Amino acid sequence: MSEQQQEATGVMDLPAGVVRENVGLDVLTLLRDYGVDTIFGIPGTHNLEFYRHLEPLGFRAVTARHEQGAGYAADGWAQQTGLPGVVITTSGPGLLNALSAAGTAYCESRPLILLSPGVPQGQEFADKGALHETKDATGAAGAIVEWSRRVTNGAEAVQGIHDAFELFRHGRPRPVHLEIPLDVLEGPSRVPNGDLVARPPRPPRAAEPAKVHDAVAALRGARNPAILAGGGALRAGADVTRLAEALQAPVVTTLNGKAAIPETHALSLGSDVRLQAAQHLLERADVLLILGSKVGEAELWFRELEPGGTVIRVDILETQLEKNTRCDIGLVGDSAAVVPQLLAGLEGHEPGPAPALGGLRAELRETARALSPEFAALAGQVAAAVPADAIIGGDSSQVTYLGTASFVPQQRPHSFLYTPAYATLGYGLPASIGAKIAAPERPVVCVIGDGALMFAVQELATAVEQRLDLVLVCVDNGGYGEIRANETDRGIAPVGVDLVQPDWVALAGAFGGRGVRISRADELAPEIEAAIAGGGVRMIHAPAELFAV
Known part of the structure; x- marks a missing residue:
């Protein structure tokens, strides 16, 4: 059959050793039976036998613009669904790019599955210049996640998925990694159909x-x-x-x-x-x-x-x-x-x-306000604009931990997306994307600083591509405000913290969204309301100086 005939009929010759009914299909079939219906990641040369099966199995494939963003989007999705987020990376750099997200999931006790291909069996540590060659991918991930396994056959890969769900359901939820060698991933399935069925959960563990x-x-x-x-x-x-x-x-x-x-x-x-x-x-x-x-x-x-x-x-x-x-x-x-x-x-x-808590509640509020009157005022505008069921995205930004954390009350768990212990930058936007994909009926408003946004600004393309209704408030204090204050406290003249800012409104438009810049503090709440009502990807550029008290 000629190449033109193959393309016309949809039947293409596969590389030697690659079969369609392969271990990649087994792993994804099992994930689908456990209820996972969305996969985050970036397709690459070595992970195509995962991606082959996504559409036929009914998965929604979300392509992030960086694997770190895929990991954080998976986290936001997991918090809304109660299921583990799943990220498919390619070998080598793709996996390593996702490890900051894995570190976050470990520190914050969040369920995450990383799936990556690996070099064929027998070629470990060959150091021969192979594509994406990495000294020890499983070892690198294993230093960060709860467990990392390089499997040797399909049965071990499938068992890894069962073990991951056992951990998430009955232990402390933390990320896991499965590396599947290419010869196993692309090779024939020999796993019995009965092993590709989700196992029922046990009752939760009671205390003595x-x-x-x-x-x-x-x-x-x-x-x-x-x-x-x-x-x-x-x-x-x-x-x-x-x-x-x-x-x-x-x-x-x-x-x-x-x-x-x-x-x-x-x-x-x-x-x-x-x-x-x-x-x-x-x-x-x-x-x-x-x-x-x-x-x-x-x-x-x-x-x-x-x-x-x-x-x-x-x-x-x-x-x-x-x-x-x-x-x-x-x-x-x-x-x-x-x-x-x-x-x-x-x-x-x-x-x-009943305890009298009114005085203490007022004291807490005033203490939080005194820490940052400007971010308290900004967060108050957010609280006035969002409905009670809104999900608020945050980052390791001052507006998050000095503002929305204290002044935007939440009625439901997992409605405040944040990483208080790992305190990473670049989390808020992709996590908000994942949350909106999982809970399309709920408004999602991501309120983060300009420094944090620049860590993941490329994920605006992901939000537009996924046709999401997402509101992003970029609180611009000209760079890394917290570190600027830290330097000042130590008598260090500001260095490396005052950053050139893009034209945020134009940037939103370049990605296919819509942007607006407010010029007064009291414009923020109505702009958020209008953005929620208008739909699509909307960015509101809010200079922090407007909220100075």
Whole structure:
């Protein structure tokens, strides 16, 4: 058959050793059965036998403009769906480009699967100048992710997917990497069909009954209980609110645990655990219940929590119970099971009167406002413009951690996209893209600094290509504002922090979106409202100086 005939009939000769019914098909068939319907990545010479199967299996293929962006978009998607984000990279540089996103997922305990091809078996460490040759791709990823495996056959590749879902469902969710050698990826499938079916989840792990008994006894005797809810608390869903109500206990969350209880609830003190007034409340509690948090320095702004009362800690890993803050009663288990255990033990409990939190709530708000009056004012404009179900994208930008984190209340978990511990730049825009793909019915407004945006500005093309309705607010302070302040604090004249700015409005238009520049602070809220209503990819250029107080 001639080349023209092959193109006309759709039947093309494959390279030697490549078959259509291959291990790439096995891996993707299994992912599809687990419920994953979207893949992020960039097609390349070596990963084509993954990409061959995406459309026939019903996957949405989202091509990022950089593999780091693919990883962050997968993270945003995962937070909305409850499924792991999946990124397909090519070998060598493609995988290495995605590792910053993998590092983020590890640090923030997010589920992510990286799939990459590798050199054929027998050619490891050959150092012969092969395309994308990398000394040890699996070892490089393994230094960052929970586990990284180079498989030797299709059965091992499929088992890796099952193991990944076991980890995400029943352990601490963290990224994993599968490297599939080209001869395996492109070779024939020998995996039984029964192994290509998703395995049902086991019930979430409950805590030891004796430990639960001790915890319940302490909570029943508490006169001044308090709850600190981290990211691990989100698995418990609405039961966190029920537990707070059963105890009449105020709730402070970490930023990863934001909206574990709706932030407009009478018992919520928001996610300002970094502020001393919130920390003092937790330290003065006679019983402090910590749900799924390592109580890390990044969340507490480099201060250690020193509770004065009994400390009960709930965590999926026993190794976390003594991290950073002491533990008097440790409950090892999934909060989805442990919180209901506590509720059952508290049945019939009559708590004390509802705590008076109005004064403390006002103090927290004023303290947060004093940290940055301009970003508090800007975030107030955002809060006034967005509906209650909006998803807010953030980055390691001052407007995020000094503004929207405190002043845009959230009602649902995973509605604030941020990386408080890894604190990477370039996260906000691609994460917002992933979130919008997963939750098209919800408004997504990404509010980030100009420095952060320039790390991932190319992903505007991805948003336009995917025909998303996405609002991006670029808060322009002329470069790296935080580092500029750090330099000043140390007596260093500003160096490397005052950056040339593009014409943001023209840039948005060049990518196929629409841009507008505001000239007064009070224009921001109506422009956000108009952008949400107008649809498409919309950028609002907001010079930070407009919000100076």
